[in-house]
Amino acid sequence: MFGYLYIKSCFHCLCFLFFCFIVHPGVFLSGQALAGQDKLQVIVSIAPQKYFLERIGGDLVQTTVLLPAGASPHTFEPRPSQVRELGSADIYMTIGVEYEKALLPRIESLHSDLEIAPVDHGIEKIAMTKSCAHDHNHGHNHGQDRRHNHGHNQDHKHHHHHEHEYNGLDPHVWLAPDTAMLIAENIFQSLAGARPDKENYFRDNYLEFIEELKSLDQEIKTIFRDVAPESRFMVFHPAWGYFARAYGLVQVPVEVEGREPKPADLKELIDTAVAEDIRIVFVSPQFSKRSAETIAKAINGQTAVIDPLAEEWDKNLIAVAQKIAQAAGSSQ
Numbered sequence: 001m002f003g004y005l006y007i008k009s010c011f012h013c014l015c016f017l018f019f020c021f022i023v024h025p026g027v028f029l030s031g032q033a034l035a036g037q038d039k040l041q042v043i044v045s046i047a048p049q050k051y052f053l054e055r056i057g058g059d060l061v062q063t064t065v066l067l068p069a070g071a072s073p074h075t076f077e078p079r080p081s082q083v084r085e086l087g088s089a090d091i092y093m094t095i096g097v098e099y100e101k102a103l104l105p106r107i108e109s110l111h112s113d114l115e116i117a118p119v120d121h122g123i124e125k126i127a128m129t130k131s132c133a134h135d136h137n138h139g140h141n142h143g144q145d146r147r148h149n150h151g152h153n154q155d156h157k158h159h160h161h162h163e164h165e166y167n168g169l170d171p172h173v174w175l176a177p178d179t180a181m182l183i184a185e186n187i188f189q190s191l192a193g194a195r196p197d198k199e200n201y202f203r204d205n206y207l208e209f210i211e212e213l214k215s216l217d218q219e220i221k222t223i224f225r226d227v228a229p230e231s232r233f234m235v236f237h238p239a240w241g242y243f244a245r246a247y248g249l250v251q252v253p254v255e256v257e258g259r260e261p262k263p264a265d266l267k268e269l270i271d272t273a274v275a276e277d278i279r280i281v282f283v284s285p286q287f288s289k290r291s292a293e294t295i296a297k298a299i300n301g302q303t304a305v306i307d308p309l310a311e312e313w314d315k316n317l318i319a320v321a322q323k324i325a326q327a328a329g330s331s332q
């Protein structure tokens with residue numbers, strides 16, 4: 001009787017062990033056995049990064065974009081619940097957009113083990129393009145400056161030194177093929193570091209993507225073939241600094257230090273548009289169209305939309321090039 005019970009419970013134990021080791025080997029084996037099944041969970045700041053991740057990470061990566069569609073990366077603030085959920089990801093690939101500045105310390109305190117990979121690493125950032133209105137008639141009330149540390153000491157001309165006021169480098173590094181190549185390399189390095197067993201797969205995708213970026217660059221150069229060098233295009237939010245640099249263009253921002261222009265600024269922008277024979281004022285879906293519309297009306301022109309955050313990154317860049325080339329053509 002007792003012997004029977006003893007044997008029975010032992011049988012249960014054996015069943016349990018059998019279940020653990022044979023039926024569910026994954027419970028005890030390392031991540032390597034699971035590599036084919038579960039995807040690397042990557043968080044990114046903006047939608048264009050998802051495009052890059054999918055090109056390089058292929059089927060092995062699941063990407064989540066933190067910034068909701070239509071929101072601006074300059075002002076977005078993730079909810080506490082969103083920040084809490086980030087803990088389940090493997091990597092957060094930052095790109096240097098404004099909202100990361102406040103978010104990163106929150107991540108650091110909640111998820112100190114979440115790997116942060118800055119994919120803008122190694123990109124030499126250019127100065128944020130400033131409004132021409134700002135250069136000429138901005139009030140010199142430096143008492144309000146957040147930072148006012150001039151590198152030079154005596155009697156400088158304020159008219160030509162406003163860099164310290166905007167306090168910023170241009171974060172829009174994803175909007176040109178040349179800077180995208182560096183982003184791609186950083187993504188490849190990060191993925192290969194997280195999954196060394198899949199390094200060759202990521203490298204093949206990365207190299208293929210670089211070839212695609214080279215032909216995209218050629219295609220955009222062709223679009224601008226007949227556009228005069230240094231052609232100006234007016235845009236509400238100056239997100240296209242790297243793009244303008246890559247194709248020899250000059251962007252004229254409507255925004256003054258991230259804000260709507262004041263009436264005096266608007267007047268100056270209208271004068272600039274008339275002097276430069278600008279007929280199109282570009283706007284982005286994430287920003288106000290009001291002052292762009294005011295300028296367009298005053299110059300008898302139009303507004304047109306170009307999106308710095310489209311997820312279909314390559315097609316979008318071509319569409320933007322065509323619109324800017326067309327706008328430059330219409331002013332010649």
Ligand SMILES: [Zn+2]
Pocket residue numbers: 074172237238239
């Ligand atoms: Zn921006």
